[in-house]
Amino acid sequence: DTAVSQTPKYLVTQMGNDKSIKCEQNLGHDTMYWYKQDSKKFLKIMFSYNNKELIINETVPNRFSPKSPDKAHLNLHINSLELGDSAVYFCASSQDLAAGELFFGEGSRLTVL
């Protein structure tokens, strides 16, 4: 059983399209995250949720819409994709907000053409 699973693993799409990534964790954790890793491997937080409540929105363009239907799921919808959105998007979870041990999903590689 994969602890944090995200789908799809790969997305290739044209500029201007919309795409979604889904994430689920079966660890019973309270907190979930979206991180973006660029081509230089820099990992930057986008959003964090605690028990379905948005905690951190790290000045991400509003084309990015996270949604947490329950504490085990965190989805990411991206509108009007731009070339600069190409990256690997990692979902992660942690026991709670104070925990620094994050469990990452396998990542979703988004390529915008």
Add this chain to the structure above:
Amino acid sequence: QKEVEQNSGPLSVPEGAIASLNCTYSDRGSQSFFWYRQYSGKSPELIMSIYSNGDKEDGRFTAQLNKASQYVSLLIRDSQPSDSATYLCARQRGTSYGKLTFGQGTILTVHP
């Protein structure tokens, strides 16, 4: 200055040597530090955490935190080719729960 900065690397060491990875941070205050390892094409995984000044050892890994000098380091003793990966330093401020800030990573290659 970046919030969390790592020595740029890449770092190459021979098998059996000690690999030393360093990270500096920009401000004081209550904070915790974490070292993650990321193999190529994989997701990051936690290998060490350190919360207070001094050394913390776990097997071949030692994390060192010096709050006065604002640096944290990771030593890998008896380096193995399987240690070849990108190592990410991360910081969590005591006042910013829910946000782990990562450095840019250091690529380590251990050659036989």
